[in-house]
Amino acid sequence: MTKKYTEDHEWISLDGDIATVGISNYAQEQLGDVVFVEVPEVGAEMGKGDELAVVESVKAASEVYAPVAGEVTEVNEDLEANPSMVNEDSEGSGWFAKLKVADLGELDALMDEAAYQDYVKGLG
């Protein structure tokens, strides 16, 4: 299973052609306490960079973008009642949505974990 990261702090983890998407641990730390998550509709077609979800914290509301193009196959419905899961386990149970990836090649352009950690360090 490959896990990749974007410059906008989404992670994407691939299992077959189904990818799980969420926000990185760094992103949840920066956001602070998450109070609301709006997830997409199952069946929605996402282009790469389209707005996949909205995450709202006590500090700010931010968009979460689709790291690659694909169709939404499943969303994490538990987040509505329990948005704190994003803070507690952002790269695990706090996932946002699953996508059926249209072009697996699109993942190649994303950062692996080591490259992402370097990128985050550079942000200071």
Add this chain to the structure above:
Amino acid sequence: MLNNVGRPTRPEEMDGEVDNFETYTGNKALNLETPLIFEQGEPGRVGVDLPEPKEFTDRLGGLSREGNIGLPDLSEPQVLRHYVRLSRQNYSIDAGFYPLGSCTMKHNPRINEKAARLPGLGDIHPLQPVETVQGALELIYELGEWLKTITGMPAVAMSPAAGAHGELCGVMAIRAAHDAKGEARTRILVPESAHGTNPATAALCGYKVDAVQARPDGRMDIEAFKAKLGPDVAGVMLTNPNTCGLFENDVKEIADLIHGVGGYFYCDGANFNAILGRTRVGDLGVDAMHINLHKTFSTPHGGGGPGSGPVVFSDALAAYAPVPYVVKGEEGYRLQEQVEGDAQDSFGRMKGNHGQMGMFIRALAYMLSHGADGLKQIAEDAVLNANYVRVGLNDLLHSPYDGICMHEALFDDSTLKDTGVTTLDIAKAMIDEGYHPMTMYFPLVVHGAMLIEPTESESKETLDMFIGSMRHLISKAQSGESPEHFTQAPRFAPRRRLDETSAARKPVLRWTSSAS
């Protein structure tokens, strides 16, 4: 020492500990508690003595209410004390320095209030026959003329009720102009440092918001802007000076570029205070801009009164401006109320009546009492004060963008790194110092942002005291000696730190009786 009735006239030595001291009432001397108004009163208690109504038959066709409407029964002094106590727990510009960035919390001159209370202006009704309110219509017209002259723009819509309503007015006019040409454009470009209301306005008008990134110097990246231009772009919404407190130097080029693709230029005028009397936006190629009378022209806001957001238009958009508006004719003033005749291209009406009359009176009083020279000095002093604060704190706090700022000084939290004290903690400690905190964590492009707008109202003494207080706090935070001074703040506010997370995750939006 005792006086002649045996009463001590000098205090005993005072014990310094008050933190854990509790009173029976929960009051702390002048800091008086008050329960929710629904938790007060008693059934049958009233403020006025009304006679019992005589027997009557209603004409509600059997739709009369059966149950209780759930309002508390209270006496007049109870109501009065409740709201007076609440008001004393509030912070106001009349009580102290209010450096809330991007809000222009300036002094509200009392002459404005005097004018607004004149019976001929204060006691009239918006639906009175126009021949009985010629003076009021003249006032609206004159204020519009001042706004047109100040901005160098040929047309004005007075009815928008506040800044975001003004934005909506401007973008609705842009949409109407494209519709009139039969063009279905889909995108509006908005820089990422924009006020949140800008993208919201564009979305409300049916446009897709396309964010333009900022350059390292805090201005909109003109190359990124160029790359996003195309025949589907309806316009650009740019705040100038922007929310980083910086003048967008490329504004003329931005205007030319957006016009080049057939789009329109909306300028967010929320920060107009900084350029008032110094820059005519009409010369910059702006097609529409709202002016917050409640910021730049000193009418009360932030809980003190309604906003008012007139919009000035270029010739290209003037025909689409909303009704109603005041027309000056040989027979006096009249209202153009319908979308017909000269107003046949108007996009319609966005407010029941002509706008916030009480704010028009105050704004015109402000303009007349300052005169043209005074209005120009407002912008100069506002910028001077912001830079005085910037320079006064620059060795302790880091400015993300170099150089002179406009009306507000912006800092990031880089010098607080690893101290255990955050921007939020500094803000809470400022409450204990008796200040309304600055704007924090905005603009979003600056980490842990602190945005301070002192306005021109404040004296050097006030600014020196504020700078001294901030220097004290920042130095203390950086020393790392007592982070709890900050993390435990505020100590002296009516309430300690509130649980914002629970308030957002589990909001209680409706009062219910604890008895039920």
